[in-house]
Amino acid sequence: MGCGVTGPRRVPRVLSIAGTDPTGGAGIHADLKSIAANGGYGMAVVTALVAQNTQGVRSVHVPPVAFLAEQLDAVSDDVDIDAVKIGMLAGVDVIRAVADWLDRVRPPVVVLDPVMVATSGDRLLDADAVEALRGLLSRADLVTPNVPELAILAGEPAAGTWDDVLEQAIRVAAQHRVRVLAKGGHLTGQHLPDALVDPTGGTVIVTEFSGTRIETSNTHGTGCSLSSAIATLVAGSGDWANAAAESKRWLTESIRHGPELHVGVGHGPISHFAGLWNRGGIVTAPTASEVEADWWAEIAGIRADIDDLPFVRGLGDGTLDRDVFLRYLAQDALYLRDYARMLAVAASLAPTPDEQAFWAGSAQGAIAEEMSLHESWLTNADGSLRTAGLDSVTTAYLNHLLAAAARSDYHLLIAALLPCFWVYQDVGERLRPLSHPEHPYRSWLDTYADPVFAASVRQAIDIVTKAATGAGDAGRAAMREAFRASAEHERRFFDAQGA
Ligand SMILES: Nc1ncnc2c1ncn2[C@@H]1O[C@H](COP(=O)(O)OP(=O)(O)O)[C@@H](O)[C@H]1O
């Protein structure tokens, strides 16, 4: 069985073919925001320039249709389009040009919002263009009419109840063999459902999405935004019902925050990015090197204290009592045995094969180091092993690591594991030059010259700081604290045996 590894998310490339709204609430402006808010890369081809604001439409200018065709070709000649959302089409000539282009390019997802009349009551589609618009239905995968638009597509009077809306949507869906998103915005009442009517599997499947009407006048561009969101999400997942459900959830959140924007005095826009902003979307993350500098500075005091410890000084100048040193190494060997286990847990939680291999390799390295300590230092003259039990300082350090591992939180665990690499190497860097042929701890000091160890410290720092950049503010703060606490345990570990 192949176990896939998640790569970077593919960003759907979504084209909006629609009119403009200089106040940014509807048309291509709303579409681009909606596409971005739902994780897509937005592109736009303008069908009509509309002088409008939150109070209404003042005039419409439709550029020559040949220029529309040029815009469409400019995009499709260059970009692989994952989804198209079609909004305001203005008139018959524009509809024909878009239909021709769709027939040539055949984008994989086409969502048609059959824009006919704005909230203000102003026409956005010529009266004689309705039949041409019906002709586009067969080229769409989903059509998203509001109540009056659905009635016009059905050639019937507008529905007055949700049940009537659903029946009308089923008739339109069956007649044109196209999915219809029936929307309840133009009905009255607290309950405000939408429903996906899907005839594409032979029988018509109706999936209803319940909702509650928000008391607000910020509903300008809701239809544009909803249809763009669905096009974007379905391009990513292929799941129409889920895309519609998620889009409605996002739209509801965005409608709720619309009034905070204070845009216009009429029907104001929705706040497309409110959810993102509220969840930290405009906070920039530090780079990995900024995290590295910040964390290193955070433990500067601990590092200075370590350098000053009698144990470390004695280790450097060779005056350290041998028995004290051996007690230290005995604890180190005990520590390494469990540290290797935590490294193996990190390997099991790692999100990529490279990181998995790194932690697994480090676990193996820690066990090898423990075994070599026994061989070279902890074997008594009679061949027996010098034994020791875990002291309280080693136990506390291991408990800190165990707690991080027990939470199965990869980020937290690797932050807690890092000081054993980094602080150890840092201390060694300063001790190593003190080594000389007669130094009693020469072989131990010289291990710090090992370039393989230096490379693995570098890799550990890179992995952990990169993970921290993507961990979010709270996650990064927790990682920093786990890192600091481990550095403090390192200090106590050096200090524990006295000197
Ligand atoms: N006041 C509101 N509260 C919550 N959702 C709304 C509100 N008004 C519209 N919606 C939602 O906005 C979307 C568009 O609705 P609708 O008004 O029916 O279409 P259009 O904007 O195309 O005229 C639908 O998902 C609908 O449920």
Ligand SMILES: Cc1ncc(COP(=O)(O)OP(=O)(O)O)c(N)n1
């Ligand atoms: C250029 C343009 N296109 C569409 C609309 C209508 O937008 P819609 O999403 O239907 O929003 P309402 O304003 O009708 O709720 C528009 N005004 N301008």
